Amino acid sequence: MTAGWFVLVAGYAVMLSWPISTVALVTLAVRYVASRRRDVVARSLRNGDGTPEHFWIIVPALNEEVVVGNTVKAALGLSGPGNTLARVLVVDDGSDDGTPDVLAAIDHPRLHVMRRELPEARKGKGEALNAAYRYIAEQTAQAGISPDKVVLGIIDGDGQGSRNILLEVSRMLRDTAIGAVQVQVRIRNRNKLLGAVQDLEFATIVNACQTLRDRLDTVGLGGNGQFTRLSALLALGDAPWSACLVEDLELGLRMHLDGVGIRYTSHASVTQQAVVDVRRLTRQRTRWAQGNLQCARYLRSLVTSKRIGLTSLAEVLHYLFSPWINALVTVFMTAAVAVAAAGLALGHPFPFLPRWHDLLASAGVWLGVTWFPGFVWALVHRYRLRDETVRRLFIAALAYPAFLLLGLVATYRAIARQATGRQAWAKTERLAEEELPAPAPDLALAA
Template sequence: MSALVVGLAVLLIWPLFNAVLAGYATTTAAAAGRHARRGRRPPEFPAGQRAHPVSYWIVIPCLNEERVVARTVAAALALPAPGARVEVLVVDDGSDDGTPAVLAGIGHERLHVLRREPPVARQGKGAALNAAYQLIRQRVAEAGTDPTRVAVGVIDGDGRGTDNLLVEVGDALREPAVGAVQVRVRIHNRDRLLGMAQDLEFGSVADASQVLRDRVGSVGLGGNGQFIRLSALLALGDQPWSGCLVEDLELGLRLHLARVRVRYVWRAAVVQQAVVDARRLLRQRTRWAQGNLQCLPYLGRLFGARQIPNHTFVEMAYYLLAPWFNALGAIVVGGFWTVTTIRAANGGAVLSGGVVLGIVVAIWLSVMVLPGLLWAVLHRFRLRDEALSRCLLGGLVYPALLLLGLVSTWRAVARQVSGRRGWAKTERIPEAVPELT
């Protein structure tokens, strides 16, 4: 029976961790709300130290995005940025569908299209972003604009920012020490249950984690909704983005090593499509896990970097190692409970084997389901754009995403060991094309 008590204590760590994280995010948001209601503005800096952007370049990497790219471009061009100019650069990375025709049909002075042809095309998202960066660097130099006042943003082909996106990013970049900003990510096709679960994951769980990481100085960049000062990219050379399968994760690590401060903005968001096919979702998560595995060598560099505080290193190390700890921990804990349950049932000391098994199943189900329901309530409380019933249904599906993550971690190990690096593009869901104004 003592073994069962130990096993129960180990299991409770997971829901307790989620409860603490959710509580922290909620209190932080409440404090920020009180701050805003009192009319406080971000700090102003002397004229010689002003760092808010006067120019935004929004990069949209694009490969066979005919179904969604028109809407994405229209949304990017429409983003307000008081006191700054917004340029939109679409990198057509060798599309062979109707994407070139769609882009050719959009006539706008602030839209630029960089067409890449084989053999340089289709070398990965990182290569496409590097090509965009090199063009932006050239244009900014020709215009004589201070690179510290230029922000390069990345919005995927299926993404669109909220109206306050550039205003919030600009406020975060007022501080000269801040070199990059990551904004919240949401899901717009959350009418599908699997999409709702992913909105719960991005809009609540990942958001709370980033709020905490912002506090300790270890914010990570995502593939969608990242904004980097051009001067920070210049410090990283000709190719700031790498060929890693999660190039955004590696860029964030490189920026931290270069002593560039990265902030997180949760009041604005980039909204993207969810993957609502289970097989494609598993493939996506396996790619993320394999990219995470490719970034593990950075742990040594982070550990040896004297400029990174110990608490920041610990948090970044946890972020890199968590998928692997979870995968191994699930096996260890599952094996422990299996052996303990069998022994308790065979011993028949107090309860029958069936009762013991029922208790174990009930405990496991509670531990798996309760965190998702907790995040569902938080989602409704903070975002208020979905009915509580929808949020709770998404919370019930959330454990399936966790299970998918465990499976994808082991698939990623198999792919990495076998030397497989190639990936098929995730297919988009068609969207209505808006009129460009």
């Protein structure tokens, strides 16, 4: 085989791997969802009844005045099995805006506000969650309640859970071998293009990946919509969440290494606001990528763990390495384009450099490969959810490749930040929304 053929085959292999993997992921996820729900019901009582009896919703809040009121009101309206109501614990992590006033205006017996002041405050979301966890653990011990029956849910300051979220989490946690559940994440403000693309990402791509991980017992926890047994957190010590920039990912890895089962469900969801400013979105994705890089310190433990099978390990490693693989592929493709340009500029001094007709044919394939996955996910979104028009979904699909390029920029920025030791982050801006009605008063405190 000549060098020219090698370059051609390698280039097409890289380009076609993306649409092929997309079709494979969609196929596996769709086939698995139908069988998994029946399997969960069949296995749920095999190890005893672990149905939760007490729920705490933790809302970490730092300068959330425009959204936290709706978040708290929505959380107070959630109910679990037997109309069990959730207590809501807001961790005000040193807010200096109107957040304290908004919270003070909500008078409800199931709402508790923990105000953290400097120097303890503003040390990251993980530390705020740890403070809430220690408070709940103390309250549970004083009440003589089994930590196996207590569940802590994390809903971000802009998050709102679906009405059935506690019922669905309870159903998943009936199996005592399961210690945590991650629900699907959706975007509320998807009327804007960036919001629509992010909802396409969360509602279809992330959902399919998490569904496949559910099959492989490698579900990752997200920062929003994670529900964990108190007993599983107690096994991790006084500070289950760390200072990692993606404390949720690290918590999931620690639980897998500890042998704790984690499940994913798309039958309940938590909605959040999209970041609709390109600069702020790049900053958010850079933080996620840098946190992913920080979790590389668990690689040795994952590889040597006897609790994680080879297939599951491969998926975990793929999850950790995928941003960096994409970055390397981008370098390869850029180099290939540079070689092609050099060939045209130099008049083909080497026989393996492409000619104009080769470039035109490759450009057609490249355009098809670039847009094909986005349109596939748009059709999946329409088929599964039916809450967006095909036109809007196709517009989001057209913008999806540019959205991925933004992710690549974030990856390179994350590498630079990690290499230079930069860890500080600015707060993600929230958008004002229509105010929700006040929660109905409790006739009896059922939580």
